[in-house]
Amino acid sequence: SRPLVIDTDPGIDDALAILLALASPEVDLRLVTTVHGNVELEQTTENALRVLHLAGRSDVPVAAGARASLVHPQPERAGHVHGAAGLGGVQLPPSPAELDPRPAVVALAELLMASTEPVTVATIGPMTNLALLLGVYPEAAARIGRLVVMGGSAGRGGNVTAAAEFNVWADPEAAQAVLTAGLPTVLVGLDVTLHTVLGEDGIARFAAAGPVGSSAAAILQQYLDHARTAYGTSGVVVHDALALTEAIAPGTLGTVRRDVVVDTTLGAGRGQTLVDRRGVSTAPAAVEVAEAVDSAAAVEFLVSRLANLDGP
Ligand code: BDR
Numbered sequence: 001s002r003p004l005v006i007d008t009d010p011g012i013d014d015a016l017a018i019l020l021a022l023a024s025p026e027v028d029l030r031l032v033t034t035v036h037g038n039v040e041l042e043q044t045t046e047n048a049l050r051v052l053h054l055a056g057r058s059d060v061p062v063a064a065g066a067r068a069s070l071v072h073p074q075p076e077r078a079g080h081v082h083g084a085a086g087l088g089g090v091q092l093p094p095s096p097a098e099l100d101p102r103p104a105v106v107a108l109a110e111l112l113m114a115s116t117e118p119v120t121v122a123t124i125g126p127m128t129n130l131a132l133l134l135g136v137y138p139e140a141a142a143r144i145g146r147l148v149v150m151g152g153s154a155g156r157g158g159n160v161t162a163a164a165e166f167n168v169w170a171d172p173e174a175a176q177a178v179l180t181a182g183l184p185t186v187l188v189g190l191d192v193t194l195h196t197v198l199g200e201d202g203i204a205r206f207a208a209a210g211p212v213g214s215s216a217a218a219i220l221q222q223y224l225d226h227a228r229t230a231y232g233t234s235g236v237v238v239h240d241a242l243a244l245t246e247a248i249a250p251g252t253l254g255t256v257r258r259d260v261v262v263d264t265t266l267g268a269g270r271g272q273t274l275v276d277r278r279g280v281s282t283a284p285a286a287v288e289v290a291e292a293v294d295s296a297a298a299v300e301f302l303v304s305r306l307a308n309l310d311g312p
């Protein structure tokens with residue numbers, strides 16, 4: 001199975017994404033790096049350790065990364081969406097595992113340099129760690145086999161501001177560095193994630209499968225409540241889990257190669273991903289932008305995999 005690293009800010013949908021990776025034999029989760037984002041770094045790191053422990057995988061190393069954005073501080077966190085502690089008010093048992101003593105970029109660079117196989121990196125939080133890797137260890141960054149990014153939007157506007165999606169808005173300068181670096185990148189943005197809604201019936205299926213599934217369902221409750229009050233919907237958009245689906249099963253999403261730049265100005269457009277849709281780009285820095293998804297199949301993939309975490 002393919003080596004995988006998840007760079008994350010858990011986060012409810014991040015937790016689901018990690019569990020999905022652990023439930024998927026196509027990939028071998030070798031490292032989790034954490035970043036500030038939905039909540040503060042200390043909390044995202046603690047949450048990552050606890051989610052791995054929940055699935056019985058405290059052997060997967062967790063290395064803590066950036067606690068702040070590259071240039072401008074992130075204006076606000078997302079505790080109103082994910083709960084103050086990031087996992088929807090659910091207290092998972094603490095992990096017996098120690099945090100990896102290395103900074104995230106060092107752990108990531110060492111893994112990339114040592115791997116004999118191409119490594120997939122899925123980044124599902126602000127892109128600060130990846131931007132730092134590019135700056136400090138460019139030779140390691142160049143070895144990334146495939147970079148799957150949850151972030152931005154090609155034509156759907158934003159979810160934090162009219163222009164900006166959360167992960168890009170949280171660190172636009174980092175996103176600009178990553179999306180123009182010429183790495184083999186797939187951008188999984190709101191155009192596809194907003195179509196992929198996990199309903200209560202799906203949640204009920206993995207909740208019934210056993211303790212891991214029922215904890216995942218409990219974590220999702222806060223997200224469901226927020227979606228109901230904020231948007232009047234009875235399902236949840238699990239952005240990061242869709243990005244992981246593409247990391248696990250490449251080609252799940254329909255992509256088009258396009259040039260992408262990020263608005264790093266300080267005006268109303270800050271954090272917008274400007275996706276050039278005029279034609280198919282051949283520029284070396286172009287990224288594969290996800291534009292099509294079979295939502296029913298993606299939700300079924302997620303639900304059935306999560307149900308399997310508790311055993312067949
Ligand atoms: C992204 O923002 C975060 O709140 C989610 O975890 C996801 O990574 C969606 O815009």
Ligand code: CA
Pocket residue numbers: 008009010011013014037038124125240
């Ligand atoms: Ca996230």
